[in-house]
Amino acid sequence: MTPRLIRPVSLIRHLGVWRAPGAGPAWRQLAGALRLLILDGRLPLEARLPGERELAQALGLSRTTVSAAYGSLRDEGFLTGGQGAAARTGLPSTPGPRPVRSTLDPEAPEDLIDLTSAVLPADANVHAAYVRALERLPARLPGHGYESAGLEELREAVAAHYGRRGLPTSPGQILITHGAHNGLVHLLRLMVRPGDPVVIDHPTYPQALDAILAAGGRPLPVALPDNGEEGWDIEGLASACRSGAAMAYLVVDHHNPTGRLMRAAERNRLLTALKGTQTLLVLDETLVELTLSGDPAVSASTVDSPRIVRLGSMSKSVWGGLRIGWIRADRAVIQRLSQSRASLDLGVPVLEQLAAAELLTDGGAALSLRRPLLRARRDHLLKRLGEALPDWVCPRPVGGLSVWAQLPAPICSALTVAAAAEGLRLAAGPRFGVDGAFERRLRLPYTLPEERLDEAVERLARAAGKLAGARPPGRRQVADGPVY
CATH class of the missing domain: 3.40.640.10 (Type I PLP-dependent aspartate aminotransferase-like (Major domain))
Structure with missing residues (x-):
């Protein structure tokens, strides 16, 4: 089967706002953004990416920068094909369990908080x-x-x-x-x-x-x-x-x-x-x-x-x-x-x-205990988000396991990369849509204990602050697809 070809215009749309001044070398930021797209499933496996020269020209970067990003992803197992050959997306094949932090950012803290799954532990x-x-x-x-x-x-x-x-x-x-x-x-x-x-x-x-x-x-x-x-x-x-x-x-x-x-x-x-x-x-x-x-x-x-x-x-x-x-x-x-x-x-x-x-056949006894627990965690998360990120709009859901937050700018993918460096793993808004939608949205589960939610909000606020401070004033952010 012929591998799917990802053209530069499509890849740029998926990348969205991937680069922030002061957030590290451009090659590392590009590698992090591409890694996230592969892990999120927005770039399919075995897809062929644009050549180094072609992508460099499309992004306005030097070929050396793109080559370094591709090389880093090859070393980690997220790209296959040697330098000069077509780069195809993949996943690391190292045997045994792989630390979660290494799939996001080698420099991320060991104490990673994972907010990509909205599930409760067993009782x-x-x-x-x-x-x-x-x-x-x-x-x-x-x-x-x-x-x-x-x-x-x-x-x-x-x-x-x-x-x-x-x-x-x-x-x-x-x-x-x-x-x-x-x-x-x-x-x-x-x-x-x-x-x-x-x-x-x-x-x-x-x-x-x-x-x-x-x-x-x-x-x-x-x-x-x-x-x-x-x-x-x-x-x-x-x-x-x-x-x-x-x-x-x-x-x-x-x-x-x-x-x-x-x-x-x-x-x-x-x-x-x-x-x-x-x-x-x-x-x-x-x-x-x-x-x-x-x-x-x-x-x-x-x-x-x-x-x-x-x-x-x-x-x-x-x-x-x-x-x-x-x-x-x-x-x-x-x-x-x-x-x-x-x-x-x-x-x-x-x-x-x-x-x-x-x-x-327990008559709903277990769920009757879980609902108050989730209600308390939902309200706790909303309170902390309101305090730490007052410019975010966070509607109170009547049920379920997560808050669908609206960000002040279409920066979700960039924020997800920045949060990974803080030891916080997020599910980017575009993962929940087609054609790059929901760059202004972020799903935040409230299934963790309150103290972990506190730490997650602190890390999220730090990442958002660094991203906001790095954006030049007056510069318009380009959304990754339509904003809903």
């Missing part, structure tokens, strides 16, 4: 569930262990879980998967052909974008209103679906990354607007139970239709290491998925399914 309930699952495992060992749709008792527990939300569900409507992302991959393989448009709300979950592209789909973004409104562009979504979209992937319950919630009236309007289309509406409900303001039942949508598929997971509400998710869909869709999954995987480990069943 005591997870260990207890595994203990009970181990006690029940011997009864399963005489069987073959392959369950294409999942253990019956776990599917019953998931179906009962939907029933408590006001969505009567049978076990035959449930397929157990390796997390919600795995469920989306199965759906894309079954429903989407190469070149098919897939409607998404914009911004959206980065791994969903990756999955759509990997399946050959064409993401069709519909921007979330960003003029003080909190809802969705229902007319825009319906219009995009009428263009022949095979699928629409939406996160309507504590949207990742914005945290907003689609109200019942909007859901009804959307379903009405989609009547007569062939679009499969896939609702990612990974964060549905993480309501932090108001009644958790408010987010439990009872809007249903054979054209609606729901993705669920225990990774966000329980623990990321428990790779258990599910698909709730019409029986005919579940049967087709069960038949097609054998070419991708042979099911989910039995022990994890037994542990998940234990956790789902």
Whole structure:
């Protein structure tokens, strides 16, 4: 397969504002910016970058500067191909675990704070569930262990879980998967052909974008209103679906990354607007139970239709290491998925399914303890951001695990590189969009303890201060793609 060629104009758009006076040699800043693009997935692996001379001319740099940046990335394993040969993106192949800080900046502090993942650590309930699952495992060992749709008792527990939300569900409507992302991959393989448009709300979950592209789909973004409104562009979504979209992937319950919630009236309007289309509406409900303001039942949508598929997971509400998710869909869709999954995987480990069943039948006790913890951390982070970075706009999310902060200038990629030097790892705003969007945005999870959040904000403020002090007054920053 011919490697994808990244042309200079495209690479410059992805780089955005990558250079800051006084922040170190130009070659090191360029290498850091390119490294970040590779790690974020905005530059695909095995892609061919522009030649040294070509890129130097496009950036207005000397060829020596670009050559030094490429050479540094080759030494670290992020580029392949010797000097003078085509440089292709890659990842380090050093055996064994690689320190996180070395993939960002060799000079970053050892005590790195990672804000790229919005997940909670496991609590005591997870260990207890595994203990009970181990006690029940011997009864399963005489069987073959392959369950294409999942253990019956776990599917019953998931179906009962939907029933408590006001969505009567049978076990035959449930397929157990390796997390919600795995469920989306199965759906894309079954429903989407190469070149098919897939409607998404914009911004959206980065791994969903990756999955759509990997399946050959064409993401069709519909921007979330960003003029003080909190809802969705229902007319825009319906219009995009009428263009022949095979699928629409939406996160309507504590949207990742914005945290907003689609109200019942909007859901009804959307379903009405989609009547007569062939679009499969896939609702990612990974964060549905993480309501932090108001009644958790408010987010439990009872809007249903054979054209609606729901993705669920225990990774966000329980623990990321428990790779258990599910698909709730019409029986005919579940049967087709069960038949097609054998070419991708042979099911989910039995022990994890037994542990998940234990956790789902606790009556919501574990989540009732987690919500106050997350609420306190959300409010703590917002307070500290307001004190340390008063020119940032940080809306209070009604649920979910992160704040979608608006920066005073389109500097997110440059800030991410600067923060890495302070020992703070960030997920840049453009990672959540297409075509370089969201250079004014940054997702900040509040899943760490308060003292770690304090330190993270201090490091973030230092990085932002250095970046602001390095920008010449009056100089207009160029956004990496459109600003929403």
